[in-house]
Amino acid sequence: MEPTTMAWTAAVVGFGLVYWFVWVMGAAEVKGKRAVDLKMGSITRDKVQDKYTQYWSFFRRPKETATVAASAEKVPAFVDTFYNLVTDIYEWGWGQSFHFSPSLPGRSHRDATRIHEERVPDLLGAKPGHRLLDVGCGVGGPMRAIAAHSGSNVVGITINEYQVNRARAHNRKAGLDSRCEVVCGNFLSMPFPDASFDGAYSIEATCHAPKLQDVYGEVFRVLKPGGLYVSYEWVTTSLYRAEDPDHVECIHGIERGDALPGLRRQDEIASIAKEVGFEVVKEQDLALPPALPWWTRLKMGRIAYWRNSLVVRVLTLLRIAPKGVCEVHEMLYETAQHLTRGGETGIFTPMHMVLLRKPAAAAAEEAK
Numbered sequence: 413m414e415p416t417t418m419a420w421t422a423a424v425v426g427f428g429l430v431y432w433f434v435w436v437m438g439a440a441e442v443k444g445k446r447a448v449d450l451k452m453g454s455i456t457r458d459k460v461q462d463k464y465t466q467y468w469s470f471f472r473r474p475k476e477t478a479t480v481a482a483s484a485e486k487v488p489a490f491v492d493t494f495y496n497l498v499t500d501i502y503e504w505g506w507g508q509s510f511h512f513s514p515s516l517p518g519r520s521h522r523d524a525t526r527i528h529e530e531r532v533p534d535l536l537g538a539k540p541g542h543r544l545l546d547v548g549c550g551v552g553g554p555m556r557a558i559a560a561h562s563g564s565n566v567v568g569i570t571i572n573e574y575q576v577n578r579a580r581a582h583n584r585k586a587g588l589d590s591r592c593e594v595v596c597g598n599f600l601s602m603p604f605p606d607a608s609f610d611g612a613y614s615i616e617a618t619c620h621a622p623k624l625q626d627v628y629g630e631v632f633r634v635l636k637p638g639g640l641y642v643s644y645e646w647v648t649t650s651l652y653r654a655e656d657p658d659h660v661e662c663i664h665g666i667e668r669g670d671a672l673p674g675l676r677r678q679d680e681i682a683s684i685a686k687e688v689g690f691e692v693v694k695e696q697d698l699a700l701p702p703a704l705p706w707w708t709r710l711k712m713g714r715i716a717y718w719r720n721s722l723v724v725r726v727l728t729l730l731r732i733a734p735k736g737v738c739e740v741h742e743m744l745y746e747t748a749q750h751l752t753r754g755g756e757t758g759i760f761t762p763m764h765m766v767l768l769r770k771p772a773a774a775a776a777e778e779a780k
């Protein structure tokens with residue numbers, strides 16, 4: 413073949429491959445966000461790599477030092493940086509709901525996700541006209557499912573401004589913007605009046621709080637007396653052994669790749685809830701059998717991960733995606749391995765469910 417013909421053939425085949433990867437294959441799981449639209453939240457293109465380095469510096473500090481209180485104060489900012497780095501990759505590769513759910517035989521991931529979300533308003537007894545709080549709402553996948561299922565109005569709060577804009581755009585597109593509102597703020601000190609919500613929930617979000625008491629205390633304050641709160645918590649289970657180096661590495665891997673200041677133990681959750689004044693109505697690890705594994709979705713996607721790595725590499729080379737995206741993608745790939753290991757060994761669950769009630773008597777207490 414003539415050298416020019418060969419060059420043209422290579423160019424056409426190369427272009428065809430990139431087109432196929434980026435446009436035809438699109439997202440790994442959900443056709444929504446496209447790879448060519450990968451940004452890094454509110455971070456400007458030239459700062460992505462610096463922000464990624466800054467993110468890692470948080471984990472270089474020893475945890476057990478006198479600076480624990482000081483570093484706890486820095487957690488919301490570090491979580492905000494994390495979500496600037498990962499939000500688009502999450503949406504591209506996972507969808508608009510940033511959480512896990514038990515697998516359901518014969519059902520798609522999308523259905524399993526929705527069913528896991530709809531359990532929340534069912535537990536809360538949510539009705540049309542109720543005002544619910546979504547603590548750590550992401551880009552609002554659960555909020556829209558919950559508003560649609562229950563007819564309630566939902567107010568979501570997230571620390572990350574980029575997510576606020578994504579969530580508002582999705583709400584408008586779904587025609588739910590009159591019933592779903594999104595606020596940028598810190599759930600450790602919420603911009604809402606006391607007793608202003610009929611119910612509240614958090615899905616895989618409060619694990620970002622350095623002290624669970626702080627976020628539970630805030631939810632308790634903004635709930636009406638008698639109001640219910642459901643939370644799906646990330647915790648280590650009773651199978652976790654602090655003296656087993658494999659267990660320790662697995663849990664540290666989960667913390668590093670998911671912006672967590674330190675995972676709590678399953679048996680701590682109810683006592684923290686009681687400490688801030690809640691009654692514990694129900695507590696259940698939704699990952700336990702007969703529930704089917706939540707981590708299969710992570711495992712089954714291994715081929716997709718390789719394809720996705722290639723896509724982000726090509727897009728970075730072509731300068732369509734900012735520098736640093738490959739590193740963030742790699743970090744997520746690694747955390748997926750740790751999460752899978754945590755699930756398989758049973759030392760970790762992302763769905764320890766607690767249903768809590770603010771006692772009706774709290775009204776009298778507050779009036780004092």
Ligand SMILES: C=C(CC[C@@H](C)[C@H]1CC[C@H]2C3=CC[C@H]4[C@H](C)[C@@H](O)CC[C@]4(C)[C@H]3CC[C@]12C)C(C)C
Nearest residue numbers: 501502505506510511616670717720741744745748
């Ligand atoms: C609750 C939290 C987030 C939970 C999950 C939504 C995310 C945890 C790990 C993420 C992912 C890992 C691998 C990525 C893959 C390499 C990429 O190609 C496509 C996206 C992933 C599948 C990504 C998707 C979201 C997660 C599953 C935490 C932060 C408290």
Ligand SMILES: C[S@@+](CC[C@H](N)C(=O)[O-])C[C@H]1O[C@@H](n2cnc3c(N)ncnc32)[C@H](O)[C@@H]1O
Nearest residue numbers: 509510511548549550570571598599615617620
């Ligand atoms: C893993 S995402 C889950 C999002 C959503 N619940 C879902 O399931 O799609 C965690 C969310 O908690 C939010 N978050 C973490 N720390 C926060 C804080 N201190 N204040 C407000 N939001 C916070 C993040 O911004 C993110 O939206």
